[in-house]
Amino acid sequence: MRKKGEPGAPTQAAINHIKRASEDIDEAEDPEIGHKKGAQPAGYYKGLKKGTKLKRAAHFAKHGKKADDDNSAYKPAPGDAKAKTKTSKHTLRFKQMFGESEAQDLAKSRIEREKAADAKRHDRMLDRARLKDTKTKNKESK
Structure with missing residues (x-):
């Protein structure tokens, strides 16, 4: 000193x-x-x-x-097991900036889009099959 x-x-x-x-x-x-x-x-x-x-x-x-x-x-x-805890200010700020779980939300929306596309595709397949059945019946009845 x-x-x-x-x-x-x-x-x-x-x-x-x-x-x-x-x-x-x-x-x-x-x-x-x-x-x-x-x-x-x-x-x-x-x-x-x-x-x-x-x-x-x-x-x-x-x-x-x-x-x-x-x-x-x-x-x-x-x-500790039953204790109420407070979310830290840093975690709250992160969630505010980037969202809760952006990757999961994107994946869920993609799955929903795929389901809708699959439903349309299946409808088209069924329509073609019905049309084919109808044409064959019409040919038989003539």
Whole structure:
């Protein structure tokens, strides 16, 4: 670190700002499981029953220590299955720009066009067959 007065040396205000930022920011903890070791942010347990909260805290304690490349570290926590999730703003923007599923819509419209063309072709084939049958009957009756 540079000495006071040298160019590029941090000011006292910058040092105080860094100290404040490095201190733990108090986040509201869930009162039912706040006694557990470590932080228990209330947002992680919002809307859950006490038993589920305790199981969830135990899950985080157990799986939080695992390595990032360990697949078992990414099992869903208790209470995740029924949780309501919000679509991210990036996903919403993408859907707004490019549509929900453009490729699927194109494929469906193509299938519909093909079905209509097949129906016309089959009608023509049946018309030709009826006409042929009619001509043969007319020849027989003469």
